[in-house]
Amino acid sequence: MITIHLRYQIDPEQLDTFTEYGRRWIRLVNRLGGDHHGYFLPAEGDNDEAFALFSFPSLAAYEQYRIAAATDPECIEAYELVRGTGCIVRFERRFQTPLFGDEAELRP
Template sequence: MITVHLRYEIDADKLSDFEEYGRRWIRLVNRLGGQHHGYFLPSEGDSDEAFALFTFPSLAEYEQYRLRAATDPECMEAYRFAAETRCIRRYERRFVSPLFE
């Protein structure tokens, strides 16, 4: 199992656009074989930082997801939406392995 941790630097004035972006990707990741654990938006503290977590059974399955997402019309539209609204300034992607009791 592999979990993707995304840290976003967002435009705080475009939080509603980022929320729309997140809603789209939750559905898309789940449709394309992953399990999305949600977006975590600014509340207290930094107003320009957000996070997302989603899991795939393996790194190989995540790589397949990336290939499918690159040509999927809905994914391409979500990428376009973020580019047009400029709600995301930058992001970092990390891969972590969950530890459960």
């Protein structure tokens, strides 16, 4: 299993737009074979930082998702929401292997 950790720098004046973007991607990632763990929006402290986590069974499955998302009309529409508004200033993407619970082993 692979988990993708996204850190976003967002425009705090466009939190509502970024929230809409997140709602769309939760549904889209799940529809395209992933397991979205949610978006984590600013509440206290920094008002321009948000996070998202989602998992795929393997890196190969994630790559298939990326290929499908590049031509999926709903995904393209979500990308365009960001391009048109500038609600995301920048983002970082990290790939991690999750460890679940006390008895769990790392899942490659």
